[in-house]
Amino acid sequence: MVTIPLYIILFIYFASVAIIGIFFIINVLHLYHGGAFTLASFIFTIFIFIFTVANLFFTYNLLANTDWQLPITIWNSSWVNNTLDITTF
Amino acid sequence: MHFSPLLNIKSYEKIVHVLRRSAITFIPYFLIFAILLFIPPIGYYLFSSAFPVATANPVALPIFILIGSTYYLALGLFLYSFFVEFYLDSWILTNDRLIDIRQISLFARTVAEVDLYQIQDVSSEIRGFFPTVFNYGNIYLQTAGPVPKFIIYNVHAPDKLRQEIIELASEDKKFHVGK
Numbered sequence: 414m415v416t417i418p419l420y421i422i423l424f425i426y427f428a429s430v431a432i433i434g435i436f437f438i439i440n441v442l443h444l445y446h447g448g449a450f451t452l453a454s455f456i457f458t459i460f461i462f463i464f465t466v467a468n469l470f471f472t473y474n475l476l477a478n479t480d481w482q483l484p485i486t487i488w489n490s491s492w493v494n495n496t497l498d499i500t501t502f
Numbered sequence: 503m504h505f506s507p508l509l510n511i512k513s514y515e516k517i518v519h520v521l522r523r524s525a526i527t528f529i530p531y532f533l534i535f536a537i538l539l540f541i542p543p544i545g546y547y548l549f550s551s552a553f554p555v556a557t558a559n560p561v562a563l564p565i566f567i568l569i570g571s572t573y574y575l576a577l578g579l580f581l582y583s584f585f586v587e588f589y590l591d592s593w594i595l596t597n598d599r600l601i602d603i604r605q606i607s608l609f610a611r612t613v614a615e616v617d618l619y620q621i622q623d624v625s626s627e628i629r630g631f632f633p634t635v636f637n638y639g640n641i642y643l644q645t646a647g648p649v650p651k652f653i654i655y656n657v658h659a660p661d662k663l664r665q666e667i668i669e670l671a672s673e674d675k676k677f678h679v680g681k
Binding site for chain 1: 525560561564565567568571572574575576578579581582583585586589590592603605608611
């Protein structure tokens with residue numbers, strides 16, 4: 414049986430948040446360098462920023478009491494053994 | 503507002519209009535965004551109904567929350583990227599030329615320009631229910647320059663703008679004939 418702790422999934426999540434954050438900054442820089450930083454684009458940027466912060470806030474609140482040391486089974490040989498076991502058919 | 507990296511405004515040049523697609527044409531993106539917001543709760547409901555044992559596992563809920571959170575972050579990013587592409591598509595009309603800035607994707611942009619005196623024909627088109635109601639449409643410019651045809655897409659009040667371009671082009675022609 415192969416298990417990994419739950420916090421590995423959290424690290425993958427942090428990596429995806431970092432990538433999304435980098436693309437967000439690239440978009441803001443595009444607007445700025447393209448001479449398109451107007452009131453409309455500023456309001457839209459704030460809207461997306463609030464949406465993102467609210468998302469991170471709710472995620473944090475929902476996961477506040479999680480035990481990150483819990484193991485996740487990613488491979489268990491009994492899955493294959495049970496599948497190939499003729500008595501289970 | 504600065505356009506310096508793209509334009510190089512001449513000393514005698516004056517910006518008459520900065521044109522962008524009508525805001526109405528961005529509403530479909532918002533509707534798709536609103537529909538996609540409902541996918542994670544619906545997906546969780548269906549999954550927990552189909553596999554109640556799997557969702558009862560204490561590690562299942564944190565994983566679902568992290569996947570859902572990543573989905574919403576990505577959704578926000580995609581909407582913002584669409585907005586940036588939409589908003590960076592612009593046409594700058596000066597008393598001397600028309601500059602077409604086309605943002606094809608996040609990392610691809612084309613910039614083309616035509617001198618107003620090279621414009622041979624200008625036509626506007628409003629086609630469809632929503633364009634007629636909200637008064638937006640395309641303007642087609644036939645030119646004698648290296649870019650034979652310019653299209654200004656989904657701009658607000660295209661008929662009025664066509665008239666303005668014709669007047670500016672005729673003023674510019676007077677200046678170039680006199681040279």
